[in-house]
Amino acid sequence: MRLHHFHVAYLDKMASPSSSPPSMISPSLINSSTDIPFALHCLRPLAPKISFPEARKMVVLPEFARVSRNASRLLNCTVQVPTSGATRWNPSPDQIKVLEMLYRGGMRTPNSFQIEQITEELGKYGRIEGKNVFYWFQNHKARERQKQKRAALLTLSTTSSLPPATMHAACLQDGVLEKKEACEDAWRRKRRCRAWEDVHGDAAATATEVVADCTDDDVMLELFPLRPDQGKAS
Amino acid sequence: MRLHHFHVAYLDKMASPSSSPPSMISPSLINSSTDIPFALHCLRPLAPKISFPEARKMVVLPEFARVSRNASRLLNCTVQVPTSGATRWNPSPDQIKVLEMLYRGGMRTPNSFQIEQITEELGKYGRIEGKNVFYWFQNHKARERQKQKRAALLTLSTTSSLPPATMHAACLQDGVLEKKEACEDAWRRKRRCRAWEDVHGDAAATATEVVADCTDDDVMLELFPLRPDQGKAS
């Protein structure tokens, strides 16, 4: 059990730096004498309910306004506010069809190259970004797992010969019924970088492509034609 | 309590598509008649232990090789393998100093613009990527919380007047000792996109910058000079 939105007022305890700032930064820049705004923010009721969508665009002063004046100006006071597309992605039926086909095909955690390709393809059927694809697979995977778990529990609860206590324990251990998925994921899991590599391409992390025994023939470029041009789908 | 790495062998149940493929894709491309490799993968023992580091670079045929020939060629058979920088980031003392200062200043989950800036700044003191900054804050936040929780538990266990049972329950509710952090995070949490926006800049999600009442003077551009050039630090 966990508690959320626990309304507690407190004053910041981390204001005074416990170690000296790095040498190349003037110590005078790190003064914590103007902490009032932060304290006020903390005394504000937690997670105020905002029902009208415009309000969500309002800019709040980030909490770390006590950092050095320089860092503050550069890091705290600039907030990204989307001017358009302020609404969340709403996948079109066609997009969902493709995504589900890929999922049924076994795709679970596409790497960023794959995400780029999928995004580009799905961009033909509506606005979409890479993160939408990424999130879709995360959520779909998790929720399919949930569904399977529920179904298995239902099956067990009617057919199992286990004593009730054991059953209950098994239900509480939420890992016990997702072994199919776990198996599916296991050999796929070995260390990958997903969202950052390629996207944050780095000189020290240049990537090369390796072709692993494709057993298919020469029919290609129909579903996801290989176009390395910028996949900025809109 | 949770179980992980429960070794179970199973056969895929999701092989047959339950809905028709999208209209723009030739149905002939979606044949699931060659599922043997996938089934074999599923029967393989879970999470095979790979002890020698080279092995993790080996390219495995992704499990979704049953998708249409086109998608397969494009999405399955191409795997990113870093040719250099195969070692993980090792922060320099100066980098850590700056990061810790920012953390003490209150920064917890920098957005991608902030990450870019920090990366660029820290790049002066050694190789670093955005994801390193991102992960550092994630880990540091989590582990500081762990430390605080442990410390608080220790304090409680020696000073608390609660009966043992209550203490135990309180310990199990892992939210009970991090309310300070929760409060700190609560009003900060309102909808941000972290790793993807800006990075995967999208025409429909163009962002504008809004300056929220900076109460500082004109001392600036010393710690993180505002240079919007590509922050690919190396």
Next chain:
DNA sequence: GCAAATTAATGATTTATTCAAG
């Protein structure tokens, strides 16, 4: 029929957990 109210789905984030390098 048709909006307001409610509920169910699901997109988007954060937090917890795990693995492994050094």
Next chain:
DNA sequence: CTTGAATAAATCATTAATTTGC
């Protein structure tokens, strides 16, 4: 053992379905 890196679980928040009263 510490901590960088990655994934999975939990959670939050918005949109679509659905219900309900008229």
